[in-house]
Amino acid sequence: MSTTATATTPYNYAYLDEQTKRMIRRAILKAIAIPGYQVPFASREMPMPYGWGTGGVQVTASIIGPTDTLKVIDQGSDDTTNAVSIRKFFQKTAAVAVTTSTSAATIIQTRHRIPETPLTAGQVLVFQVPTPEPLRFLEPRETETRKMHALAEYGLMHVKLYEDIAKHGRIAKTYDYPTMVAGRYLMAPSPTPKFDNPKMHRSPALQLFGAGREKRIYAVPPHTDVVSLDFDDYPFEVNKFDRPCALCGAENVYLDEVILDDRGGRMFVCSDTDHCETRRAEGHRGEILGQEETRA
Amino acid sequence: MAPRVEIDGVSKSFVMHLQGGKQLPVVGNVSLDVSAGECVVLGGPSGAGKSSILKMIYGNYRVDSGHILVHAADGPVDVASASPREIIRLRRQSLGYVSQFLRAIPRVSALDLIVAAAREQGIEEERATKRAKSLLERLNVPERLWSLPPATFSGGEQQRVNIARGFVADHRVLLLDEPTASLDAVNRAAVVELVFDKKRHGVAMIGIFHDEDVRERVADRIVDVTRFAAKAA
Amino acid sequence: MTIDDQPLLSARGISKMYGQHVGCTDVSFDLFAGEVLAVVGESGSGKSTLLSVLSTRLEPTGGAVSYRMRDGTMRDVFALNEAERRLLMRTDWGFVHQDAREGLRMGISAGGNVGERLMAVGSRHYGEIRSTALDWLGRVEIDLTRVDDAPKTFSGGMRQRLQIARNLVTQPRLVFMDEPTGGLDVSVQARLLDLLRGLVADLGLAVIIVTHDLAVARLLSHRIMVMRAGRVIETGLTDQVLDDPREPYTQLLVSSVLQV
Numbered sequence: 010m011s012t013t014a015t016a017t018t019p020y021n022y023a024y025l026d027e028q029t030k031r032m033i034r035r036a037i038l039k040a041i042a043i044p045g046y047q048v049p050f051a052s053r054e055m056p057m058p059y060g061w062g063t064g065g066v067q068v069t070a071s072i073i074g075p076t077d078t079l080k081v082i083d084q085g086s087d088d089t090t091n092a093v094s095i096r097k098f099f100q101k102t103a104a105v106a107v108t109t110s111t112s113a114a115t116i117i118q119t120r121h122r123i124p125e126t127p128l129t130a131g132q133v134l135v136f137q138v139p140t141p142e143p144l145r146f147l148e149p150r151e152t153e154t155r156k157m158h159a160l161a162e163y164g165l166m167h168v169k170l171y172e173d174i175a176k177h178g179r180i181a182k183t184y185d186y187p188t189m190v191a192g193r194y195l196m197a198p199s200p201t202p203k204f205d206n207p208k209m210h211r212s213p214a215l216q217l218f219g220a221g222r223e224k225r226i227y228a229v230p231p232h233t234d235v236v237s238l239d240f241d242d243y244p245f246e247v248n249k250f251d252r253p254c255a256l257c258g259a260e261n262v263y264l265d266e267v268i269l270d271d272r273g274g275r276m277f278v279c280s281d282t283d284h285c286e287t288r289r290a291e292g293h294r295g296e297i298l299g300q301e302e303t304r305a
Numbered sequence: 306m307a308p309r310v311e312i313d314g315v316s317k318s319f320v321m322h323l324q325g326g327k328q329l330p331v332v333g334n335v336s337l338d339v340s341a342g343e344c345v346v347l348g349g350p351s352g353a354g355k356s357s358i359l360k361m362i363y364g365n366y367r368v369d370s371g372h373i374l375v376h377a378a379d380g381p382v383d384v385a386s387a388s389p390r391e392i393i394r395l396r397r398q399s400l401g402y403v404s405q406f407l408r409a410i411p412r413v414s415a416l417d418l419i420v421a422a423a424r425e426q427g428i429e430e431e432r433a434t435k436r437a438k439s440l441l442e443r444l445n446v447p448e449r450l451w452s453l454p455p456a457t458f459s460g461g462e463q464q465r466v467n468i469a470r471g472f473v474a475d476h477r478v479l480l481l482d483e484p485t486a487s488l489d490a491v492n493r494a495a496v497v498e499l500v501f502d503k504k505r506h507g508v509a510m511i512g513i514f515h516d517e518d519v520r521e522r523v524a525d526r527i528v529d530v531t532r533f534a535a536k537a538a
Numbered sequence: 539m540t541i542d543d544q545p546l547l548s549a550r551g552i553s554k555m556y557g558q559h560v561g562c563t564d565v566s567f568d569l570f571a572g573e574v575l576a577v578v579g580e581s582g583s584g585k586s587t588l589l590s591v592l593s594t595r596l597e598p599t600g601g602a603v604s605y606r607m608r609d610g611t612m613r614d615v616f617a618l619n620e621a622e623r624r625l626l627m628r629t630d631w632g633f634v635h636q637d638a639r640e641g642l643r644m645g646i647s648a649g650g651n652v653g654e655r656l657m658a659v660g661s662r663h664y665g666e667i668r669s670t671a672l673d674w675l676g677r678v679e680i681d682l683t684r685v686d687d688a689p690k691t692f693s694g695g696m697r698q699r700l701q702i703a704r705n706l707v708t709q710p711r712l713v714f715m716d717e718p719t720g721g722l723d724v725s726v727q728a729r730l731l732d733l734l735r736g737l738v739a740d741l742g743l744a745v746i747i748v749t750h751d752l753a754v755a756r757l758l759s760h761r762i763m764v765m766r767a768g769r770v771i772e773t774g775l776t777d778q779v780l781d782d783p784r785e786p787y788t789q790l791l792v793s794s795v796l797q798v
Contacts, residue, residue: 073578160621164658168643168650170655174664175647240664322786323793364775368783389761389775390570411732 023070023103029053033071033226037217040228045190046158047141054225062095063221065118065137072217073099073116073134078106080114085122085263085280092120109283121184123205125262125284128214130231136201138220141227143187144195163195166238174243183248189236190229198235204247204263209235254279257288258295308338308376309478309509310362315371315385316535317354317361330535331357335371337511337528341477344500344510346524349531355513358530359480361385362511363402364392375400375478397425403471404482407455407463415458415466416441416451419473426474433473440469443495465492472499479503481512485519497522544606546571546712547592547745552601554587560768561587564599567763567773571711572742574757576776578749578791584714584768585748592746593633593714594623628655632705632713636720638697641704642689648675648700649685655708674703678733695726699733706737715747719754731757739763752795756780764788 021027024234036050048277055063073079079099083092087109095118096107108114109123118135128134144154157163166187173181180186186203190196198206207215209229216229229235239303253260255276262284264277277288279285289298313336319329332354339345339538347355357371360366362373364384373384376401396402413421416437423433441451444465450458455466468484485493493516500523503510514520520527545568555559562584569575576586590596592603594615604612608630618626627633635641642651652671653661661667671684678699689697698718705713718734719727735758738745749755755762755776762779764772764787772785783789 082631156620160624161623162658164654167657167662168646168654171653171664171667172650173667175649239662241662241665242665319782319786324790360781365777367774367778367784389778390573392775393760411728413732 011302020102023073023099024056025053025067025070028068028069033067036226037068037071037228039231040217040226041215043194044230044233045194045196045227047225047227049224050226052221055095055221056098059222061091062118062120062137063218064223064226065120065135065220065221066095066098067221068135068217068219068226069099069116069118071266072135073103073105075104077115078108078113080108080111080117080283081119081124082117082124082281082283083120085124086131086282086283090204095213096290109186110287111283113239113291120291121201122263122280123201123208123280125259125281127208128212130213132214134212134214134216136198136216136218137196138197138199138218139222140185140199141218141220141223143185143195143199158194161193163189163238166195167240170238170240170243174240179234180239180243180245185239189234189238191233192236194227195238196227196235200264202248203237203245206235206237207247211235252277253295254285254288255295255297257285257293257298259284259288259293307340309341309343310337310339310376310511311372311374312337312358312362313372313374313382315358315361315368315373317357317366317368327400332530332533333535335530335533339478339511341507341509342504343525344504344512344523346514346520346527347513348520348527348529349433353530354533355530355533356482358533359402359482359511359513361512363396363480364401365402377477398427399477401471401474401476401479401512402482403468403479403484405464405467405486407467407470411456412454414452415446415455418455418466419470422470423473426476428474436473437469440473440499441466443499444469445492445495461488463492464488468496468499472503475506477508479508479510481510481514483513483515485514485516493519544612545569546573546606548604548612549592550602550604552588552591552603553599554584554591554596555599558593560584562591562765562768565679565763565770567770569712569744569746571744574738574743574745574747574759576747576749576755576762577765578752578755578762579765580750580791583765585765588765589714589716589746593631594618594627608711610659625659628658629708630710630712632710632720632763634701634705634715635697636717638689638694638701639761641701642697644690644741645688646682647686647688648692651689651704652707655704657709663732670707671703674707675700677737678703679729693726694722695730698722698730702734703735706741706743710743712744712746715745715749717749717751718747719749719751727754733756752780752792772782 028126033050035131036048041049047249055066056168057063071170081092081096099105116133120137142154144165147169148154170180184202185197185199186206188196188206211232213231215231218227237245250264254264255261256278259279264279265280267276267278269275315335316333317331320331321327335358347358349355357366361368368385371385375384375395377395382395419437420433423436440477446462446465455463485496497519546570550566552565553563565588577588579585591598601720605615606612649668649671649686652674653667656667656670672685674686675682680696680699689700747758759776762776763770766787772779772788780792783792
C-alpha cells in the first residue's frame with residue numbers, strides 16, 4: 010500500500026511552525042552528537058493527548074519532507090488506532106507518501122517494536138517514549154539522576170537487575186531493558202521489548218527517541234554500540250518463542266497471542282504485521298493458515 | 306641500672322567547677338625512679354594519692370606540673386606532655402595496668418579477652434593462646450569457664466581474668482592497682498609468683514598492695530606517699 | 539605494630555556559619571589511620587555540623603579538610619571534583635546515619651543494599667556479589683535467610699547493622715558515624731556497640747563518631763573532642779577526659795551520667 014496525500018489543511022507543513030522545527034532539529038543534532046544523552050527540548054502541545062506519541066510525532070514532524078515515505082506502527086502493527094491516526098495526521102499535514110512496507114519506508118515511527126526486516130542505511134526509526142529516564146524508578150530526584158549520568162554512575166541500575174535475579178532467579182525485565190549506548194550513557198529503550206534490543210546494536214539506520222511529556226530527545230546514530238546490561242554469570246538473553254508464527258510460519262520473531270474463541274483457543278502470530286503479510290505473499294504458511302487452506 | 310620510669314616534680318590537684326571551683330589538692334612534687342626488674346610499692350593511708358599517682362603514670366589523670374618519663378624500647382615518652390596517640394602506643398607496647406576491676410566486654414570469652422590483650426602487643430596468635438591458658442591455670446580459673454564471657458563470673462573469677470589480662474603481654478612497665486584485693490591465700494600466692502616472673506624478665510613495676518604479707522614479699526622498696534602530700538593551694 | 543606518622547584526615551580552622559548563627563567554629567585536629575575519635579556534646583553544640591563538613595556533605599565557611607587518598611597523596615577534599623568526591627564517599631569512606639532510612643534503600647533487599655557499592659565500583663558477577671553480601675550479613679549478625687528481604691521489614695537494630703555492612707563492604711579506611719546507637723533500645727544498643735567495637739578493631743578502621751552518649755564514646759573511642767556552642771572546649775585521650783575532666787562543662791557532662 011502506498012498512497013500520496015495532498016496537503017489540504019491551513020496548518021504549516023507538518024503541523025509545527027518552522028521555528029519549533031528548527032529548535033527540535035537542534036535538539037536532535039545534539040542528541041546525535043552525544044549518543045544516548047537525553048537532550049531537553051521545548052515540547053509543544055500537539056493535537057493528541059500525551060501517551061499517544063506526542064514526542065515521536067514532534068521528532069517526525071521536524072525531520073519529514075515531501076519526498077519521504079512514512080510508516081507508522083504500534084505494537085508492530087500498521088493498522089491499530091494509534092498508528093492509523095498518526096499516519097493520517099502526516100498525510101494531511103505533510104503531504105507525504107505512506108506505506109506499511111518496512112523496506113519502502115524512509116521514516117518509521119514506532120511505539121514499541123523494531124520491524125523484523127533489518128533496517129538499512131538512510132532509514133530513520135523514530136520511537137515514541139513515555140519514560141526516557143532509566144533510573145527514574147530507582148532515584149526519583151532529577152537533580153540526582155542527571156548527576157549520575159554526568160558521572161556515569163550506573164551501579165544502581167545493576168542493583169535493580171540484582172533484585173530481579175534474587176527474586177525471580179533471572180532478570181525478569183522483558184521490555185524497557187536498560188542499555189549502554191556507545192559505552193557511555195545508560196539508555197531506556199522504553200517501552201521496546203528486550204527481544205528487539207539486539208536490533209539497535211550497530212544498526213545502519215538512525216534511531217531517534219522522543220518523549221513529549223518528559224520533554225526529552227535522545228538518539229542512537231547509525232553503527233553505534235547498544236549493549237544490554239547484564240551480569241557475567243547471568244548474561245542478557247532475548248525471550249525465545251517455542252513455536253513459529255501460526256500464520257506465516259516465521260521462526261525467531263516476536264509473537265503476539267491472539268484469542269480465537271471463548272473455549273481457550275488461541276494462536277501466536279507475528280507482531281510485525283508487515284513481516285507476516287510479506288511472508289504469506291511469498292507463499293509461507295503457518296500451522297493455522299495451512300489447516301484453513303486444506304479445509305477450503 | 307638505668308631507670309625505666311622517672312617521675313620528677315609531679316603535682317596534681319582537681320578543680321571542682323561544679324562546687325564553685327573548689328581546689329582539691331591530690332599530690333605535690335612527686336619524684337620517684339623505678340628500675341628494670343624492680344617492684345616499688347606505694348604505701349600510705351587511703352586517700353593519700355597512691356591510686357592517683359598510678360593513674361597519672363598511665364596517662365589516665367593529667368598532671369599539673371612535672372614530668373613522667375616512661376622508657377619504651379624505642380625511647381622515653383613523657384606521659385605528662387605526650388599526645389593521645391603516643392600514650393595509646395605506649396600503653397599498647399610498653400605500659401600495662403592491672404586493676405582489680407574487669408571492664409567486661411559482652412559476648413567475648415574470657416580466653417579471647419586475654420588473647421586479645423597479648424595480640425594487641427603483636428604477640429602472634431598461637432603463642433598468645435598458650436600464654437593465656439597457662440595464666441588462667443596458674444590463677445585457678447576453672448577450664449569450663451574459659452570459653453564463656455566473664456560478665457556472669459563471680460567477682461573473684463572476674464578479678465583473676467583481669468589479672469591474667471594484665472600479665473599476658475610483655476610490657477616493660479606494669480602498674481598494679483591492688484590486684485590482690487579480696488583474693489584468697491592460694492590466689493594471692495599465685496599473683497606473687499607472677500610478679501616474681503615479671504621481675505626476672507626485667508619488668509619495672511609500681512604497685513599498691515593493701516595486704517601486708519603480699520607487700521612484704523613483692524616490694525623491693527616501699528615508698529610512703531604521704532611525703533608527697535600536696536600543700537594546700 | 540606501627541602507626542603511620544602521616545594523618546589520614548586533617549582539619550584546620552573549620553568554621554560553618556548559618557547566616558549569623560554559628561554552626562561550628564575554628565575546629566582543628568588530625569585523625570590517624572585506625573584511630574577512633576568521638577565528638578561529644580549536647581544537641582546544638584555543632585557536632586553534627588562538624589561531621590557534615592568533614593564528610594563533605596556541607597561546604598565550610600572557612601578552613602580546610604585534607605585527606606590522604608589511597609595513593610598516599612594528601613588532597614583538599616573540597617578541591618576534589620564531583621566524580622572524585624563521590625568515588626571517595628562510596629569506596630574509602632563510609633557514613634552511618636542515625637536514621638537507617640537515610641543510609642539504606644528501604645525497598646531494596648538486604649543483599650542489594652550491601653551489593654550496591656560493589657556494583658557501583660564495577661562488580662558484574664552476580665554470584666560473587668551475592669556471596670560477598672552474605673558474608674557481610676554474617677559479620678553483622680543478620681540471619682542469612684533474610685538476604686532477600688527489604689530493610690523495611692527489619693527491626694531498628696537490624697537496619698543499623700545492615701547499614702554498617704553496606705558501608706564496610708568496600709573496606710573503607712574512614713567511617714563517619716552520626717549517633718549510630720541513637721533511638722535504639724538499651725539491649726539493642728549494647729549489641730550494636732559490641733559489634734562495632736569488634737569490627738573497628740579487626741578492620742583497623744578510623745572512625746569519627748558523633749554521640750551525646752559518653753558510654754558510647756568510652757567503649758569505642760581512643761580520643762574525645764568535647765564541643766559546646768560550636769567550639770571544641772576540651773580534647774584528649776578518652777579515659778583521661780572522662781576520668782579527669784578539666785573544663786566546667788565537661789565536668790557537668792560527666793557528672794550528669796550515672797556511670798560511664
